[in-house]
Amino acid sequence: MNSSLIGFPRVGKLRELKFASEKYFRKEISTEELEQVAKGLREMHWNLQQDAGISHIPSNDFSYYDNVLDLTVLLNALPESYKQLGLSERDTYFAAARGYQGEAGDVKALAMKKWFNTNYHYLVPELFDDSEIKLAGDKPFDEYEEAKQIGVLTKPVIIGGFTFLKLAKCKGSKTINDFAEDVANAYIAILDRFNEQGVEWVQFDEPSLVTDLTQADVALFTALYEKVLAHKGNVKVLLQTYFGDIRDSYEEVVGLDFDGIGLDFLEGKQTLALLERHGFPADKTLFAGVVNGKNIWKSDYKKVIALVNGLEKFSQDIVISTSCSLLHVPYTLENETSLAPDVSRYFAFAKEKLQEIKELTELIGASGYENKESYLANQQVFSAERVYEDKHVQASVASLTERDFVRNVPRTKRRAIQKEKLQLGLLPTTTIGSFPQTKEVKQNRSKYRKGDITKAEYDENIKGFIKDCIELQEELGLDVLVHGESERNDMVEFFGENLAGYIFTEKAWVQSYGTRCVKPPIIFGDIRRENPITVFYSEYAQSLSDKPVKGMLTGPVTILNWSFPREDISLKEMAFQIGLAIREEVLDLEEAGIKIIQIDEAALKEKLPIRREEWNSEYLDWAIPSFRLCHSGVRPETQVHTHMCYSEFEEIVTDIDNMDADVISFEASRSKLTIIDALKANRFETEVGPGVYDIHSPRVPSVEEMVAVLKNALTKIDEENLWINPDCGLKTRGIKETRESLANLVAAAQIIKDAVSV
Numbered sequence: 100m101n102s103s104l105i106g107f108p109r110v111g112k113l114r115e116l117k118f119a120s121e122k123y124f125r126k127e128i129s130t131e132e133l134e135q136v137a138k139g140l141r142e143m144h145w146n147l148q149q150d151a152g153i154s155h156i157p158s159n160d161f162s163y164y165d166n167v168l169d170l171t172v173l174l175n176a177l178p179e180s181y182k183q184l185g186l187s188e189r190d191t192y193f194a195a196a197r198g199y200q201g202e203a204g205d206v207k208a209l210a211m212k213k214w215f216n217t218n219y220h221y222l223v224p225e226l227f228d229d230s231e232i233k234l235a236g237d238k239p240f241d242e243y244e245e246a247k248q249i250g251v252l253t254k255p256v257i258i259g260g261f262t263f264l265k266l267a268k269c270k271g272s273k274t275i276n277d278f279a280e281d282v283a284n285a286y287i288a289i290l291d292r293f294n295e296q297g298v299e300w301v302q303f304d305e306p307s308l309v310t311d312l313t314q315a316d317v318a319l320f321t322a323l324y325e326k327v328l329a330h331k332g333n334v335k336v337l338l339q340t341y342f343g344d345i346r347d348s349y350e351e352v353v354g355l356d357f358d359g360i361g362l363d364f365l366e367g368k369q370t371l372a373l374l375e376r377h378g379f380p381a382d383k384t385l386f387a388g389v390v391n392g393k394n395i396w397k398s399d400y401k402k403v404i405a406l407v408n409g410l411e412k413f414s415q416d417i418v419i420s421t422s423c424s425l426l427h428v429p430y431t432l433e434n435e436t437s438l439a440p441d442v443s444r445y446f447a448f449a450k451e452k453l454q455e456i457k458e459l460t461e462l463i464g465a466s467g468y469e470n471k472e473s474y475l476a477n478q479q480v481f482s483a484e485r486v487y488e489d490k491h492v493q494a495s496v497a498s499l500t501e502r503d504f505v506r507n508v509p510r511t512k513r514r515a516i517q518k519e520k521l522q523l524g525l526l527p528t529t530t531i532g533s534f535p536q537t538k539e540v541k542q543n544r545s546k547y548r549k550g551d552i553t554k555a556e557y558d559e560n561i562k563g564f565i566k567d568c569i570e571l572q573e574e575l576g577l578d579v580l581v582h583g584e585s586e587r588n589d590m591v592e593f594f595g596e597n598l599a600g601y602i603f604t605e606k607a608w609v610q611s612y613g614t615r616c617v618k619p620p621i622i623f624g625d626i627r628r629e630n631p632i633t634v635f636y637s638e639y640a641q642s643l644s645d646k647p648v649k650g651m652l653t654g655p656v657t658i659l660n661w662s663f664p665r666e667d668i669s670l671k672e673m674a675f676q677i678g679l680a681i682r683e684e685v686l687d688l689e690e691a692g693i694k695i696i697q698i699d700e701a702a703l704k705e706k707l708p709i710r711r712e713e714w715n716s717e718y719l720d721w722a723i724p725s726f727r728l729c730h731s732g733v734r735p736e737t738q739v740h741t742h743m744c745y746s747e748f749e750e751i752v753t754d755i756d757n758m759d760a761d762v763i764s765f766e767a768s769r770s771k772l773t774i775i776d777a778l779k780a781n782r783f784e785t786e787v788g789p790g791v792y793d794i795h796s797p798r799v800p801s802v803e804e805m806v807a808v809l810k811n812a813l814t815k816i817d818e819e820n821l822w823i824n825p826d827c828g829l830k831t832r833g834i835k836e837t838r839e840s841l842a843n844l845v846a847a848a849q850i851i852k853d854a855v856s857v
């Protein structure tokens with residue numbers, strides 16, 4: 100049986116690409132040196148896949164920052180503002196990705212958004228009325244050639260034209276339909292080039308097909324591909340989908356002249372039913388996504404083999420594949436030195452998944468496969484009892500009642516009590532929580548981890564960072580302070596490390612955006628809080644100031660969504676277990692005299708099901724309650740904040756209000772504040788802090804631009820309800836730009852406060 104990979108992680112086994120790129124940004128290495136690192140990684144990844152016997156090895160899945168941005172460049176759609184800087188090709192690309200501020204000019208980065216239901220972020224393509232879409236680059240062709248040079252014949256991978264158009268934002272009067280013809284022509288030109296190169300298969304990724312589509316969308320898709328496929332020549336075209344099923348377009352898709360169709364049998368709840376109902380054309384190859392590309396648990400060979408065997412009645416020509424790109428899992432288990440064997444034996448990261456695919460291709464269809472060594476070894480893992488149960492936690496979740504989810508004083512009444520108690524005045528300024536993770540802050544953690552310093556020394560250093568952070572905020576004149584999160588490597592991993600039931604890794608990095616990676620902790624058993632986690636740090640921070648210092652926690656939905664979840668119990672069960680743990684922490688913080696507690700739900704929107712019909716039943720019906728569970732026990736005078744990034748929650752504004760927080764801060768600066776209209780229209784009750792500047796870019800926002808944002812916000816939001824803050828935490832920023840940006844923020848706030856009080 101043949102096998103295919105949709106994409107492979109690109110940051111490198113030990114994040115080599117991240118470190119090289121960041122050196123390049125700091126001008127410590129040249130373009131050529133950066134390109135050498137990238138080339139080395141590509142070669143290594145191709146060789147690995149070749150060694151594992153993968154038949155369809157992807158190329159062009161590599162990216163210096165983001166593969167949607169790569170496509171934008173390839174289609175000549177990079178906005179003029181970046182080209183006008185007159186920088187080198189590479190630097191123009193990075194200017195679009197990160198913003199640019201320097202001798203050549205001052206431009207903001209492109210907007211960044213969540214890639215479907217993952218923690219990966221892409222840069223949003225922008226289409227202007229004068230954008231001229233055409234093939235304008237060589238990356239996919241060069242990378243094919245590069246692989247060929249080392250003896251690997253690859254399957255180039257490009258995001259398809261339909262997904263490109265669906266993700267793009269039109270900035271003028273034209274709509275995506277106005278660009279469809281040029282897009283089709285550009286893909287024809289792409290296919291021409293692949294024909295010249297003698298490419299056998301090309302993969303067009305069309306994940307937008309798994310979203311709810313209108314008839315017009317399906318018509319756009321069909322028209323686009325009718326045109327493109329008429330020119331495919333000798334190249335075979337694989338239409339690759341993932342993250343769900345293609346229930347709205349299946350019949351049209353199988354009717355088109357694709358040579359292969361890639362379907363997701365894991366997240367695609369209706370994929371099998373679609374095959375049952377409509378069959379699968381005999382002249383096409385079925386690329387069956389059966390190995391999980393998103394989670395780190397080993398595949399159960401028995402189940403996978405049964406699934407593939409069941410597909411043979413639909414197609415004689417099956418290639419097995421991952422369910423999505425392996426971009427979303429870490430590189431390899433080999434780097435994990437401290438995982439117990441009875442834990443690590445359950446896991447398969449990207450490299451180990453290659454081995455799984457290899458073994459599966461050998462087992463499927465082989466007679467007597469049940470007695471083969473690889474099968475027996477796999478089944479041994481699945482027959483073993485995994486004991487990590489906590490009966491006490493299970494009982495606590497089972498005995499939750501309605502009352503556990505409701506604060507006993509309603510929000511409007513709490514508001515008056517809180518205003519009286521906190522005395523913040525109108526338009527309070529605050530930040531989202533983290534302050535720059537400086538070299539010293541990171542070293543403190545790594546020294547402690549390596550045993551070079553004691554816990555007491557570690558805590559002493561943290562107290563020093565907290566003290567500096569409080570002093571800085573006092574000096575800047577912010578109203579509500581934070582302790583700065585210098586004890587955290589990450590807002591989720593940190594809680595994973597401090598909760599029983601979690602496993603955490605050393606080097607299991609996954610790209611989140613650009614050079615930024617996360618190390619999602621693994622939920623291995625039932626979750627329980629054993630000891631207070633943050634109280635020591637928050638209490639100390641509050642002791643240094645008369646202003647309120649926010650307690651800072653991550654909420655259950657976000658902890659769950661940014662972890663690798665168990666597959667043997669429901670998401671709801673896990674969310675409630677985590678919710679109970681965070682609730683204990685909330686109550687301890689309140690007991691320690693913390694007056695404002697922020698519970699971040701940065702990832703709430705991320706795993707909202709792609710299909711609207713599943714929003715409530717599959718998600719919101721437990722996600723919102725699990726948040727309420729965290730704070731329902733606090734006194735009315737304790738103010739509860741939450742925070743969300745990449746907001747785009749227009750359509751669930753009422754659900755967000757139902758979280759019953761007192762204040763919410765959210766990202767709005769890159770998405771131009773459109774969310775605010777939705778808040779007004781839905782009579783949003785929660786006080787709001789729409790972020791006034793983008794913290795994902797190193798550029799320093801001016802006072803004027805933030806005044807403009809605030810004035811705009813005040814046209815829609817009552818001044819009694821408005822907070823002033825950046826759009827997310829400051830951990831990725833440097834101290835200098837943070838100080839300057841926040842000084843400007845406070846100055847902008849003062850101008851607005853003065854204007855409002857006259």
Ligand SMILES: Nc1nc2c(c(=O)[nH]1)N[C@@H](CNc1ccc(C(=O)N[C@@H](CCC(=O)N[C@@H](CCC(=O)N[C@@H](CCC(=O)O)C(=O)O)C(=O)O)C(=O)O)cc1)CN2
Nearest residue numbers: 218541542544545588589590591611614615616617661831
């Ligand atoms: N989980 C999560 N998802 C999120 C966000 C988030 O904050 N967390 N924010 C949004 C945007 N995404 C982001 C993702 C990552 C980072 C980020 O800053 N990541 C850091 C890593 C942070 C971290 O965990 N650092 C560790 C590990 C540091 C490290 O590299 N250690 C070295 C050793 C260094 C030494 O010994 O000195 C190693 O492990 O190899 C620490 O500081 O303790 C990075 O890529 O640079 C920011 C935003 C959406 N998704």
Ligand code: MET
Nearest residue numbers: 531532533699701828829
């Ligand atoms: C990705 S949301 C970040 C929230 C967190 N409190 C921080 O400031 O870093």
Ligand SMILES: [Zn+2]
Nearest residue numbers: 701744827828
């Ligand atoms: Zn955030």
